[in-house]
Amino acid sequence: MEQIEPFAEGFVLALAPEFVLVIGLFTLMIVPNMGDAKFRIPLTQIRVPWLFGGKRGKLDSDPRLPGLFATVFFTIAFGLSAVSFMGGMNKTQIITPGGTTMLQIDEFSRMFELIFFGALALASAASVNRLPATSRADRSLNGLYNNRRQVDFYILLITTGLGMAVVALSQDLFMLFIGLELASFSTYVLVSFIKESKEGTEAGMKYFIVGSVASGVGLYGLSLLYLWSGSLQFADLSVAFAENGMEALPLIALGMLLVGFGFKVSAAPFHFAAPDAYAGAAAPVAGLLATASKAMGVLGLLRLLLVVASPEATEGSAVWLVALGVLSVITMTWGNLAALGSTNPKRMLAYSSVAHAGYMLAAITAIGALNWEEGHVDMSNDAALVVVTALIFHLTVLVCFKLGAFLVLSLLESEKGGHTLESLGGLAKRDPFLAAAMFIFMMSLAGVPPLSGFVSKLLVIMGIVKVALLDVTVNSDLVFSDIHWVWYLALLMVINSAISVFYYLRVGLVMYFHEPEEGREGPLPKGMPVRFAIIACLATTIYFGVGANQLIALCEAAANALVGAW
């Protein structure tokens, strides 16, 4: 383990993907502002080109420029993370001069960065052609403003990415919260970015109010933890929990933090803002909320529940076991039932993402059920590894098919559709490729083999079942009641995914069976970047299903970095 102080040797290299994003941030601020301004050297007639200000050129006022820049920077950051992950990982910690660990670069954080940057790169590519050059009918300020709005959008996307990266790297609850807030605030604005529409503003407002209340509650819990242990380092907190985690104060704090992260993953009682936010936001942004933002929440939960409040604190199983189990059951059932009744495809996808949150919570619950008493720990780690791998795999492939589904909707949105299921009508005739892609995304969401959604669901079920059967000795005296009750979570999960087929199939039926709506008979807009992003999503959806081997190995390495640290 290498330890580096800020700006010491190797610091920039260790955090290369993040620095690329910072450079991207400055580039986006500077480049679109460059003009032909000249600076006259005083007392002379010599004018030196100064570039800042003045009339802008054709290239730097192009409305597509910021989007392309952002996509390129996200792709570079993605590539750098991938290189550092796969090319022989060198675990590094960033410490303060006082010796406190702030950030840690390991397989786990790199894997999540890959998820974040991948999703952001796809979303920004998909937005390149979408935003109108000017916001109002009044175009008198065109010359000045014609790509300012785009710049804002992509700057927010980059700050979201930076915040998420900090969450992935953090080794300290405080750092984690800073990253979380940076990402959250950027997404609040992104959700209401189309400020001209009522839905957008309302969605952003709701999302902001509920989100900030959840963050506030979480932050209060954080302060209680600090009050209790005097440190917010994961390592210190973990030790403190192991010694006296059953006191009232840390438990209350834990509950409050659960609220904060529960909102981020849109778990059941905290999910109310999600459908409105998804429906009001532009489709790529909604896709981000459903994938990267959710991954961030799950990452926080994993850190909090598995590393900090480590189950060693209690006898047998984790303190939060029953609470989280109940939460997961409510979340998956509620999500699926609500999705059955929604006619807006974005709301439907929002509820389906609530249901997926339920599946993931069920998997985390299973880890809590492990018996942590002495003698079991080795095997438990093995089972926990399966579950965490399953979770990471699920979050990764979610970027492929859930974001992909939102991107298809985004193409429909650019012809003012995508808000009712009927606007998908006749898609098979209008654009066979898009319809086939959407159908495959839906099947993958439902968990139909051989798509990646099936493998991820299988892995989650396998993880839960493995934990449930851990203490079972296989012989002919085995009785069914020996099996741990988390097995029923797996049963509920399969029943729920059977329910979910109803609404996923309905999308397919509408696309292949219904006639197009009036005024929507023609072909869809071209939008090459979006289509390229959709093709990328489609290819990975299929590839990670048929050839899941490599991705599982990567996720396993990542999970090992988290679980092995226990």
Add this chain to the structure above:
Amino acid sequence: MTTDWISLPLVALPLVSSIAILAFVAYASPAARERMGPSIRMATLVFSLLMLALTTAMFFGIEYIEGTLDWASLSFGSFNYEFRYVWIESLGIHWSVGMDALSFPMVWLTTFLLPVTIVATWNEKNAAVYFPLVLMMGGALIGVFVALDLFMFYVFWELTLIPMFFLILKWGGYDRKYASQKFFIYTFTASVIMLLGLVTVYFLQPENLSYAGAWTGRTFDIPTLTLHAQSANAGGAWFLGESLQKILFVMLMIGFLVKLPSVPFHTWLPDAHVQAPTGGSMLLAGVMLKMGAYGMFRLPLAMFPHAAEHFQFALMALGMISLVWGAIVCLGQTNLKKMVAYSSVSHMGVILIGIATMQPLGWAAALFMMFAHGIISPMLFAVCGAFKHHYHSMEIGAMRGMAKHSPWLATSMMFAWMASLGLPLLAGFVAELMMFLALWHFIAAEGWSVLWMVGPALVLALTAAYYLWSMQRTIFEGGDETQPPESLKGQAVPDIGDAEKLAMVIMAAFTILFGVMPWIALDMMNGWTVAFFETLLIPILTGGA
């Protein structure tokens, strides 16, 4: 054996090539699609004939195919043309294929039905999309039968849903939306429950069996799991313990009973059949239903024989109810295709009864029934499809005196109906006779009430009744005085086309062939059953004696 004769030619190529054709066709304009139709149809026909040639060569064990010549004396747990590639190493998942005498007849049947279906529905509209879907269906079905890995088995099990869903949705009848959805959701729900059972079994096996995953230490390999279960079940012990074995047996059986379908779960079948196009119905009834029975033999019966014995009564009761209920409902049908669909339910009851006898003869009867019904029921549906196509109606009273107006169709119908009701010298008769003998033998040996024979005896009469009655109303009644139905709007009554004639003749010929010389298929089925009983069931159920 050095060449993998199954993976590429029988599974991967049909799937990949049909998907490639579909992707290619999707962007063609409607006119271009129309132009490409005939050549695509011819290509799929040639391809499926090549597949048929390959499986037929496998039957004869021609040396070029490096085959083991003898299917009948294959010992239990060994497979011909077996091949294994690592798929997902960490979880112990392999692409693993092979055939024994249980799966080979089903594979042959699939390859036989593919060209027949293509020929029988030669003039189906939107040919450029339809025929690739049929081919894809064939590839997925064969994948189910040759899979020797639970993961692969499940993947293909579910994959069959997608082409069938589209076949019903795009070429189906007026209520196709409801039917395709019901079909998909019913079978999907059942199979996810099965999946949970499979995963549970996966983690209950001891670590480090052969082909185990590098990371979980468990394997999805079906032969390995079966052999392990066999040793764990030996000597009266219950593999995984009594209560768990029963629960897992039920979970697995739910998946297979819905697919079969057996009575409480059968309601998707009539809907799917009535709405499905002819080709879809032919494959659905011919092969897809047999997936359920095949799965029972392959997994729950092999792994949980104690539980199977425990639930013997329930299985027998379900089989009886399916048999009788299906037949009674048939009597009340006015829709020709619905009647045929319910007769399938009734025949699937025969399979279930054969399994429930737990006698070698009963199992062989079930296996032969799977095969015979796989040839006869497509012919039934082909007749229904031709009827619908020519008379624009499926109602039994829509056309009377068909013998006069379209003699070819009337003859085919009569032949198919007779085959299905079990006329001697036709394939269905052999299976039914064997089932009767097995049931008698079982009742005598186990001391069950003779009343169990009432059901099958009653059904013999009922089946004859509904078939003859419907025949009388469509073919003969009215004689010379009849007029073509109103739905034809005064046009002359057509007879079936040449392609349809050809398909009917082929199916009829094979029905006769397997009726007169049943041993062609029965030998290997017998061999498999005897090996299964001698190696697996008898030592286990008699407590290792």
